[in-house]
Amino acid sequence: MTQERWAEAKRLADTGLAAYPDNADLWGLKAVAAKKQRLWDESLRALDKAIALAEDPLQYRLLRVEVNQESGNLAATINDLSELIASSATPEAQIIQLTKLLYQRDGYEATVAKLEHYIGIYPTAYALQTLHVDLLKSRDPQAAGTLLEQYIKAAADPSGLLFYRVSAALANNLPELARQDLQAILKLPGDKKAHNEARALLAEIAWLEQDWATAGALVDQVLATDSNHKSALLRKGSLLLRENRGAEAVPYFNKVLGLDRDSIPAMEALAVINQQQGKLGVAGDYYQRILERVPNHYDALRFAIAESFDKGHLTHADARLNSALQIYPEDMALLSVKLQVAATLGNYSEANAQLAKLRALNVDATDLLFFQGFIKQKQGDHKAAMGLFGEAVAARGEYEKALQSMFASAQSAGAVAEFRNFLTRHLQKNPADKSALVAQARLAPADEAVRLIPQIETALNANSAWEAGAAVLADLYRQSGDEQKAMALLAEQYQKTPGASVGIAYARYLEKLGTAEQAAQLYEELLANHANNNIIRNNYALFLLEKVSSPQANRKALQLTESFAASENPALLDTYGSALLKNQSTDKAVFIFKKALGLADIPEIKLHYVEALYADGKTTAAQDLLTEAEREAKAKEDAETLERIAQLRKTMR
Numbered sequence: 001m002t003q004e005r006w007a008e009a010k011r012l013a014d015t016g017l018a019a020y021p022d023n024a025d026l027w028g029l030k031a032v033a034a035k036k037q038r039l040w041d042e043s044l045r046a047l048d049k050a051i052a053l054a055e056d057p058l059q060y061r062l063l064r065v066e067v068n069q070e071s072g073n074l075a076a077t078i079n080d081l082s083e084l085i086a087s088s089a090t091p092e093a094q095i096i097q098l099t100k101l102l103y104q105r106d107g108y109e110a111t112v113a114k115l116e117h118y119i120g121i122y123p124t125a126y127a128l129q130t131l132h133v134d135l136l137k138s139r140d141p142q143a144a145g146t147l148l149e150q151y152i153k154a155a156a157d158p159s160g161l162l163f164y165r166v167s168a169a170l171a172n173n174l175p176e177l178a179r180q181d182l183q184a185i186l187k188l189p190g191d192k193k194a195h196n197e198a199r200a201l202l203a204e205i206a207w208l209e210q211d212w213a214t215a216g217a218l219v220d221q222v223l224a225t226d227s228n229h230k231s232a233l234l235r236k237g238s239l240l241l242r243e244n245r246g247a248e249a250v251p252y253f254n255k256v257l258g259l260d261r262d263s264i265p266a267m268e269a270l271a272v273i274n275q276q277q278g279k280l281g282v283a284g285d286y287y288q289r290i291l292e293r294v295p296n297h298y299d300a301l302r303f304a305i306a307e308s309f310d311k312g313h314l315t316h317a318d319a320r321l322n323s324a325l326q327i328y329p330e331d332m333a334l335l336s337v338k339l340q341v342a343a344t345l346g347n348y349s350e351a352n353a354q355l356a357k358l359r360a361l362n363v364d365a366t367d368l369l370f371f372q373g374f375i376k377q378k379q380g381d382h383k384a385a386m387g388l389f390g391e392a393v394a395a396r397g398e399y400e401k402a403l404q405s406m407f408a409s410a411q412s413a414g415a416v417a418e419f420r421n422f423l424t425r426h427l428q429k430n431p432a433d434k435s436a437l438v439a440q441a442r443l444a445p446a447d448e449a450v451r452l453i454p455q456i457e458t459a460l461n462a463n464s465a466w467e468a469g470a471a472v473l474a475d476l477y478r479q480s481g482d483e484q485k486a487m488a489l490l491a492e493q494y495q496k497t498p499g500a501s502v503g504i505a506y507a508r509y510l511e512k513l514g515t516a517e518q519a520a521q522l523y524e525e526l527l528a529n530h531a532n533n534n535i536i537r538n539n540y541a542l543f544l545l546e547k548v549s550s551p552q553a554n555r556k557a558l559q560l561t562e563s564f565a566a567s568e569n570p571a572l573l574d575t576y577g578s579a580l581l582k583n584q585s586t587d588k589a590v591f592i593f594k595k596a597l598g599l600a601d602i603p604e605i606k607l608h609y610v611e612a613l614y615a616d617g618k619t620t621a622a623q624d625l626l627t628e629a630e631r632e633a634k635a636k637e638d639a640e641t642l643e644r645i646a647q648l649r650k651t652m653r
Contacts, residue, residue: 006033006036006037007033007037009029009032009033010030010033010034010037012029013026013027013029013030013033014030016029017030022053023053024049024050024053024054024055024057024060025050027046027047027049027050027053028046028047028050028054028059028060028063030042030046031043031044031046031047031050031060031063031067032063034046035063035066035067035070038071040067040070040071040073043067044064044067044068047060047063047064047067048064051064058084058088061080061083061084061087062084064080065077065080065081065084065094065097068080074101074104074105075105077101078098078101078102078105081094081097081098081101082098085098085118091122092122092125092127092128095115095118095122095125095128096127096128096131098114099111099114099115099131099135102114103135108135108139111135112132112135112136115128115131115132115135116132119132124155124156124157126151126155126157126160126161127160129148129151129155129161130148130160130161130164132147132151133147133148133151133164148161148164148165152165157188157191158188159185159188159191159194162181162182162184162185163181163185163194163197163198165177165181166178166181166182166201169181170201170205175205175208175209178201178205179202179205182198182201182202182205183198183202185197185198186198186199192225192226193226196222196225196226196229196232199218199219199221199222199232200218200219200222200229200231200232200235202214202218203215203218203219203222203232203235204231204235206218207235207238207239212239212242215235215239216236216239219232219235219236219239220236223236228255228259230256230259230260230263233252233253233255233256233259234252234253234256234263234265234266234269236249236252237249237250237252237253237256237266237269238269240252241269241272241273246272246273246276246277247273249269249273250270250273253266253269253270253273254266254270257270262293264290264293264294264297267286267287267289267290268286268290268299270282270283270286271283271286271287271290271299271300271303274286274529275303277497277498277499277529278467278497278498278499278500278501278502278503278529278530279498279499279529279530280307280500280530280532280533281527281528281529281530281531281532281533282528282529282530282531283303284303284304284307284531284532285531287299287300287303287304288300288304291304296327298328298331301320301324302324302333302334304320305317305320305321305324305334305337306337307532308320309337309340309341311532311534311567312567312568312569313566314341314344314345317337317341318338318341318342318345321334321337321338321341325338330357330361332358332361332363335354335357335358335361336354336358336363336367336371338354339351339354339355339358339371339374339375340371340374342354343374343375343377343378343379344378346378348375348378348379351375351378352375355368355371355372355375358371365395366392366395366396366399367392369388369389369391369392369395369402370388370389370392370399370401370402370405372388373385373386373387373388373389373392373402373405373406373409374405376388377389377405377408377409382409382410382412382413382415383409383413383415385405385406385409386406386409386410386413386415386418386419389402389403389405389406389409390406390422393406393426393436394426394429397429397430397432397433398430398432398433398434398435398436399435400435403433403435403436403439404435404439406419406422407419407439416443419443420440420443420444423436423439423440423443424440427440432459434459434463434466434468434469435468437452437455437456437459437469438468438469438472440452441456441472441475441476442472442475446479449476449479450476450479450480452476453473453476453477453480456469456472456473456476457473460473464496464497465496465497467493467497467499467501467502468501470489470490470493470502470505471490471501471502471505473486473489474486474487474489474490474505474509475505477489483509483512483513484513486509487506487509487510487513487514490502490505490506490509491506493506494506498525498529500526500529500530500533500535500536503522503525503526503529503530503536504526504535504536504539506522507519507522507523507526507536507539507540507543508539510522511543511547516547516548519543519547520543520544520548523536523539523540523543526540527540534563534564534567534569534572537560537561537563537564538560538561538564538571538572538575540557540560541556541557541558541560541561541575541579542557542575542578544556544557544560545557545575545578545579545582549582554579554582554583555583557575557578557579557582558579558580558582558583558585560579561575561576561579562576564576565592568599569599570596570597570599570600570602570605573592573593573595573596573599573605574593574596574602574604574605574608576592577589577592577593577596577605577608577609577612578608580592580612581608581611581612581615586612586615586616586617587616589612589615589616590609590612590613590616590618593605593608593609593612594609596609597609603629603632603633603638603641604641606625606628606629607626607629607641607644607645607648609625610622610625610626610629610648611648613625614652619652622652623652626645626648626649626652629641629645630642630645633645
């Protein structure tokens with residue numbers, strides 16, 4: 001409540017008390033309202049009335065302790081607690097609270113004497129005994145251990161004291177001592193809950209010692225009698241995950257979240273499983289939930305930064321990197337992304353500064369070659385970049401990221417033939433390099449590429465989760481004239497590993513060989529698992545615009561592409577502009593196509609820009625741009641573009 005509403009509550013209590021002066025609840029309400037307004041004396045007077053009138057005054061006595069404590073009256077708080085303890089059958093919690101206040105006021109000796117007095121009165125209040133051990137431990141750890149042993153031997157039920165000693169042993173990295181006490185708990189009669197806790201902790205010790213079989217057996221014993229035991233569920237899921245049985249582990253982690261929606265370990269595990277399955281959108285949702293609870297969580301921060309960088313949201317990625325590096329200033333993974341962001345933004349001095357930091361941290365020399373190549377590539381020196389990337393690939397034997405970057409530089413430098421020669425030499429020395437095999441198949445002439453089918457089939461059989469291999473093999477089947485075999489392969493692969501890359505390839509085949517309903521269903525499934533994947537959103541939008549093209553489909557395409565507005569990828573902007581145009585947002589479409597064309601002079605985008613200008617009523621500008629496009633197409637002898645221009649001229653008459 002706000003201050004005004006507590007004042008209103010106090011007024012209502014006063015009105016009620018005028019009619020019912022002996023009502024303890026109304027005096028209690030008046031006390032609470034006064035407490036919230038920091039009217040300490042008035043609150044205490046009301047509580048005294050409530051205590052005198054109530055049949056069970058415990059709640060008002062507890063509230064009186066709170067009022068005195070919040071007002072800073074230590075002596076009164078101690079007196080109230082003492083009276084409360086004297087009138088309570090189970091005052092353990094209040095004795096612990098009193099002990100802390102006495103230590104603050106009277107010091108060690110007087111506090112221990114008072115605590116020993118209460119232990120004598122309540123000999124089965126084992127929490128008081130552990131508090132006694134804790135106090136002694138600060139002065140004499142050896143004597144504290146002896147005292148704890150005495151308490152354990154004298155206890156009618158020593159399980160709580162044994163668990164206390166187990167925690168101390170584990171905190172001091174003494175697993176064998178912890179194991180002895182846990183085994184002792186298991187020998188105690190009767191208490192199923194204590195036995196399950198002991199087995200769960202023994203499973204944790206076995207896990208730490210990499211005794212997977214023992215850990216699994218203990219966890220199964222716990223879950224057989226308590227299917228909701230949180231730590232056992234977590235460990236069971238972790239054991240399955242360790243065996244690469246992520247799909248089987250998911251129900252255990254989900255059950256943990258059902259018991260505790262804020263369980264960080266469960267969300268971490270589910271994020272990892274979804275990453276392994278290629279469901280990056282789902283993984284991102286879990287990492288976002290983690291960051292809401294633990295803002296400095298390392299894995300979640302890395303994922304969010306990588307996602308921003310991959311999407312081209314460089315300013316956002318850089319801001320997050322700066323924050324993360326304040327916490328993890330020498331983290332090599334973060335520094336490497338910082339280097340790449342700086343180089344992409346054209347801050348080459350900053351990129352080289354990060355390179356120097358990485359070198360000082362003794363980063364692997366092969367990775368340093370990649371980073372040097374990355375900077376050269378962003379500076380436009382593609383020949384030098386190719387050389388550095390090539391050295392990195394050769395040194396590591398299989399280095400997919402460096403190989404992809406080398407290909408990009410080869411395209412920019414007009415050196416694709418040189419890149420193909422490199423692939424041939426590299427594969428002779430490293431025939432198991434799957435990424436190089438895929439690149440070779442993509443670049444080879446059709447007849448030569450088809451001859452690679454047996455080699456890629458063999459590699460895929462040996463690596464059944466190889467999505468890129470399945471996608472390229474499907475293309476080779478298509479080139480050999482068997483499109484149905486290609487689609488069947490992708491359907492089978494998608495069932496095994498429903499990742500984004502194989503899903504995208506499968507969707508393209510469904511667009512061509514399946515029904516529109518099948519393709520739309522797959523795209524929806526891909527979106528559910530990869531909500532932030534721009535390629536999926538882009539391809540789905542194009543499918544809706546080109547293959548469905550209904551008002552509802554056009555609106556859906558616009559919804560899918562609205563996030564592309566801030567992109568610097570001309571292909572994404574082109575799709576967004578097309579969706580705007582189909583939804584009659586012609587002025588926005590003109591702006592988006594102009595932006596895309598400013599990033600890359602692509603004939604298709606230019607013709608879309610012409611359509612948008614014409615639809616927006618800018619007919620002269622549209623005709624002028626179409627004439628320019630026609631002149632360029634004639635110079636390049638681009639028959640396909642010239643045909644499209646002719647069709648546009650007919651519609652613009």
